[in-house]
Amino acid sequence: xxxxxxxxxxxxxxxxxxxxxxxxxxxxxxxxxxxxxxxxxxxxxxxxxxxxxxxxxxxxxxxxxxxxxxxxxxxxxxxxxxxxxxxxxxxxxxxxxxxxxxxxxxxxxxxxxxxxxxxxxxxxxxxxxxxxxxxxxxxxxxxxxxxxxxxxxxxxxxxxxxxxxxxxxxxxxxxxxxxxxxxxxxxxxxxxxxxxxxxxxxxxxxxxxxxxxxxxxxxxxxxxxxxxxxxxxxxxxxxxxxxxxxxxxxxxxxxxxxxxxxxxxxxxxxxxxxxxxxxxxxxxxxxxxxxxxxxxxxxxxxxxxxxxxxxxxxxxxxxxxxxxxxxxxxxxxxxxxxxxxxxxxxxxxxxxxxxxxxxxxxxxxxxxxxxxxxxxxxxxxxxxxxxxxxxxxxxxxxxxxxxxxxxxxxxxxxxxxxxxxxxxxxxxxxxxxxxxxxxxxxxxxxxx
Amino acid sequence: xxxxxxxxxxxxxxxxxxxxxxxxxxxxxxxxxxxxxxxxxxxxxxxxxxxxxxxxxxxxxxxxxxxxxxxxxxxxxxxxxxxxxxxxxxxxxxxxxxxxxxxxxxxxxxxxxxxxxxxxxxxxxxxxxxxxxxxxxxxxxxxxxxxxxxxxxxxxxxxxxxxxxxxxxxxxxxxxxxxxxxxxxxxxxxxxxxxxxxxxxxxxxxxxxxxxxxxxxxxxxxxxxxxxxxxxxxxxxxxxxxxxxxxxxxxxxxxxxxxxxxxxxxxxxxxxxxxxxxxxxxxxxxxxxxxxxxxxxxxxxxxxxxxxxxxxxxxxxxxxxxxxxxxxxxxxxxxxxxxxxxxxxxxxxxxxxxxxxxxxxxxxxxxxxxxxxxxxxxxxxxxxxxxxxxxxxxxxxxxxxxxxxxxxxxxxxxxxxxxxxxxxxxxxxxxxxxxxxxxxxxxxxxxx
Numbered sequence: 001x002x003x004x005x006x007x008x009x010x011x012x013x014x015x016x017x018x019x020x021x022x023x024x025x026x027x028x029x030x031x032x033x034x035x036x037x038x039x040x041x042x043x044x045x046x047x048x049x050x051x052x053x054x055x056x057x058x059x060x061x062x063x064x065x066x067x068x069x070x071x072x073x074x075x076x077x078x079x080x081x082x083x084x085x086x087x088x089x090x091x092x093x094x095x096x097x098x099x100x101x102x103x104x105x106x107x108x109x110x111x112x113x114x115x116x117x118x119x120x121x122x123x124x125x126x127x128x129x130x131x132x133x134x135x136x137x138x139x140x141x142x143x144x145x146x147x148x149x150x151x152x153x154x155x156x157x158x159x160x161x162x163x164x165x166x167x168x169x170x171x172x173x174x175x176x177x178x179x180x181x182x183x184x185x186x187x188x189x190x191x192x193x194x195x196x197x198x199x200x201x202x203x204x205x206x207x208x209x210x211x212x213x214x215x216x217x218x219x220x221x222x223x224x225x226x227x228x229x230x231x232x233x234x235x236x237x238x239x240x241x242x243x244x245x246x247x248x249x250x251x252x253x254x255x256x257x258x259x260x261x262x263x264x265x266x267x268x269x270x271x272x273x274x275x276x277x278x279x280x281x282x283x284x285x286x287x288x289x290x291x292x293x294x295x296x297x298x299x300x301x302x303x304x305x306x307x308x309x310x311x312x313x314x315x316x317x318x319x320x321x322x323x324x325x326x327x328x329x330x331x332x333x334x335x336x337x338x339x340x341x342x343x344x345x346x347x348x349x350x351x352x353x354x355x356x357x358x359x360x361x362x363x364x365x366x367x368x369x370x371x372x373x374x375x376x377x378x379x380x381x382x383x384x385x386x387x388x389x390x391x392x393x394x395x396x397x398x399x400x401x402x403x404x405x406x407x408x409x410x411x412x413x414x415x416x417x418x419x420x421x422x423x424x425x426x427x428x429x430x431x432x433x434x435x436x437x438x439x440x441x442x443x444x445x446x447x448x
Numbered sequence: 449x450x451x452x453x454x455x456x457x458x459x460x461x462x463x464x465x466x467x468x469x470x471x472x473x474x475x476x477x478x479x480x481x482x483x484x485x486x487x488x489x490x491x492x493x494x495x496x497x498x499x500x501x502x503x504x505x506x507x508x509x510x511x512x513x514x515x516x517x518x519x520x521x522x523x524x525x526x527x528x529x530x531x532x533x534x535x536x537x538x539x540x541x542x543x544x545x546x547x548x549x550x551x552x553x554x555x556x557x558x559x560x561x562x563x564x565x566x567x568x569x570x571x572x573x574x575x576x577x578x579x580x581x582x583x584x585x586x587x588x589x590x591x592x593x594x595x596x597x598x599x600x601x602x603x604x605x606x607x608x609x610x611x612x613x614x615x616x617x618x619x620x621x622x623x624x625x626x627x628x629x630x631x632x633x634x635x636x637x638x639x640x641x642x643x644x645x646x647x648x649x650x651x652x653x654x655x656x657x658x659x660x661x662x663x664x665x666x667x668x669x670x671x672x673x674x675x676x677x678x679x680x681x682x683x684x685x686x687x688x689x690x691x692x693x694x695x696x697x698x699x700x701x702x703x704x705x706x707x708x709x710x711x712x713x714x715x716x717x718x719x720x721x722x723x724x725x726x727x728x729x730x731x732x733x734x735x736x737x738x739x740x741x742x743x744x745x746x747x748x749x750x751x752x753x754x755x756x757x758x759x760x761x762x763x764x765x766x767x768x769x770x771x772x773x774x775x776x777x778x779x780x781x782x783x784x785x786x787x788x789x790x791x792x793x794x795x796x797x798x799x800x801x802x803x804x805x806x807x808x809x810x811x812x813x814x815x816x817x818x819x820x821x822x823x824x825x826x827x828x829x830x831x832x833x834x835x836x837x838x839x840x841x842x843x844x845x846x847x848x849x850x851x852x853x854x855x856x857x858x859x860x861x862x863x864x865x866x867x868x869x870x871x872x873x874x875x876x877x878x879x880x881x882x883x884x885x886x887x888x889x890x891x892x893x894x895x896x
Contacts, residue, residue, distance in 0.1 A: 051524050054520075054523070063512075068503075072508075076858060111742050113740045145719070145729075146715045153711075153712055245519055246742040246743045247746075264565075264601055265561065268597065271597070281597040296746075415724065415725065
């Protein structure tokens with residue numbers, strides 16, 4: 001696709017202006033000191049916190065202590081003496097304020113997929129108890145795939161039908177036959193923020209139950225679960241909560257629904273008296289009802305230690321910086337990287353790309369230059385904490401991300417042609433954002 | 449209950465004989481060197497490997513490297529470069545030979561409870577596909593509770609009925625309406641080993657599907673999953689496999705059933721092409737089909753490191769030593785501890801105990817002496833790798849275990865009155881067994 005290089009060619013002036021501006025923004029950043037709580041490679045700009053958050057300093061020591069002392073020395077006694085048994089609720093309480101939940105409603109454990117299953121089946125059961133006519137499960141059609149797969153299984157096992165609808169269509173679609181609605185708070189491809197308050201209200205108005213997947217919003221922006229009357233929520237903890245690879249997910253069970261939550265995975269850790277070893281299941285009260293089996297303690301204590309970086313940090317301040325960072329990054333991208341025509345691309349973030357649809361322009365290296373355009377909404381109210389750039393030609397996106405990685409700029413790539421850059425205000429600076437955009441300009445063969 | 453102290457009063461002769469015998473057995477033990485692979489407190493005899501295995505030396509370094517280097521330095525790249533993505537299958541292959549499974553059939557991840565759910569629903573679906581008349585799920589009535597709770601949920605969600613039967617009655621009960629049978633290989637309370645080959649054959653003969661819970665046998669004795677034609681199996685890895693607190697469970701999917709395995713938890717990690725991010729679910733082939741969501745990597749790599757202790761160790765040698773250890777322990781207990789009358793107790797391992805059923809005899813400390821009797825079968829073919837002693841009076845069992853712990857003998861206690869001692873041949877010596885029995889004699893107020 002021919003690009004209009006004239007409007008993107010920077011002179012030294014915008015380059016210096018952007019670098020100066022970055023310095024200024026970093027000096028004024030009230031969260032700048034939090035960066036010291038993380039292990040960061042000075043040669044790398046890590047913009048993949050939306051996939052795997054950076055390592056907090058507190059984790060290594062904590063995990064080592066759990067292995068050597070709690071397991072190695074205390075052994076089995078650590079289930080009580082080192083607080084292993086109560087870890088899922090205790091760590092849940094650390095996450096609760098970040099997603100706007102009062103105490104006693106969040107528990108960690110299992111993967112996001114398993115928690116989606118618990119929440120969706122639990123939501124359907126409550127809705128059908130209210131009205132047997134509620135036999136439909138709605139899922140937003142841009143959902144992260146695993147939510148859709150698990151929703152399909154939940155629908156099948158509970159005798160419901162599954163229907164995928166665009167997020168914006170949910171309010172007009174939810175009705176007297178809707179049992180539950182499973183929504184992603186942030187679209188993992190485009191970074192678009194869905195309207196949680198509005199959709200939740202519409203679902204409630206329709207008499208159905210809401211389940212929100214917060215994987216790409218927990219730790220990145222205020223969610224307000226209690227304030228907006230969300231029924232169930234799940235989320236992972238290894239993205240903006242920095243819990244480490246595959247750290248346990250969390251489940252939010254709204255307080256006034258807990259006694260009605262009828263788990264499809266009633267393992268012994270959710271029993272009212274697990275050590276009675278009773279043959280009959282009797283569910284625990286509170287968020288404990290969302291537990292299943294024995295929690296993976298090493299991963300759980302790593303998450304607990306990781307959450308210590310939030311000391312003195314408000315999620316509102318994180319949101320303010322997040323928007324400023326992604327604004328800054330977009331500004332820099334527009335200066336440094338050829339911009340693709342919004343009309344020329346045949347690509348869509350959710351569909352396939354014709355490999356011959358974009359010709360590009362030759363770069364200095366003799367390769368076809370790559371142009372990009374942002375898939376992420378400009379409007380703050382519709383933006384999460386990542387910027388997704390669609391490459392043209394799309395089939396070059398993987399190579400672009402490899403080139404970025406080789407130069408120390410870490411983002412990720414999602415087929416068919418999307419480059420994703422996550423902004424974690426706890427450790428990302430404005431200079432990082434500017435640097436990443438500049439390197440992107442270099443590797444795409446754009447003006448430098 | 450009055451005890452016949454005369455037959456239990458040791459002279460110096462049996463005491464010396466037992467101590468000498470322990471020394472002799474330890475010198476002849478071909479697995480003695482494996483003990484060095486574990487972190488063990490010399491002041492403690494750890495007989496709770498049936499609940500939480502001891503810490504292998506290899507774990508600390510491996511977990512530290514995963515945190516500092518793989519997460520801290522490589523970050524997201526570790527999903528491929530450090531082999532995180534393939535860890536569930538890779539670690540499964542390390543467990544496979546210990547449970548008699550050829551390659552490509554074992555995958556780790558999730559808790560035992562979650563895996564019981566996958567296996568039972570998967571087994572029911574295959575059975576019902578074979579015959580719609582198969583609508584009953586059998587569970588052994590002495591099951592570990594979580595299996596029963598999860599089985600009930602699986603039955604409810606698939607429209608089956610659940611029936612609890614004694615293990616011995618399964619062959620006579622399984623028939624044309626049986627869909628699946630969920631069995632515990634070893635009874636967690638009594639240590640009794642169920643007849644896996646015989647029951648599996650009977651279930652197959654009835655046209656139903658077998659699901660075995662190997663929590664208390666994997667790593668303790670040969671299981672022979674392939675040889676005996678087991679359909680599905682699950683097990684935890686934190687007992688005799690020493691994987692650490694809450695380390696991920698494993699799932700065995702028999703090769704010729706893998707293509708028919710229809711998971712109730714079809715998360716994206718079980719997709720044929722997870723990074724296609726396709727809206728439609730298409731299951732992977734092989735054991736990968738048993739995966740769900742993102743695996744908890746720190747707990748998974750700890751397990752992988754822990755499994756290195758098996759280098760050069762055969763499960764057959766472990767079984768031989770296990771039986772010798774528990775035989776030796778029982779001999780020592782009979783010498784050192786007052787034996788309860790098998791007829792006098794009103795207690796049953798699965799039921800309540802009348803607190804007034806056993807009077808006991810006064811000990812030196814003025815307390816009521818406690819007598820014990822073994823609930824574990826004498827016959828080798830019916831014994832797992834733990835010895836369960838029923839205390840009389842039963843309500844003293846908790847205090848007895850506390851006194852043992854205070855003296856450095858670690859076992860555990862299960863209501864109403866069972867003391868459990870697990871024997872892990874990889875790190876337990878015959879001297880450990882003798883010492884534990886001697887201390888038990890002291891704290892029960894028996895002859896010393």
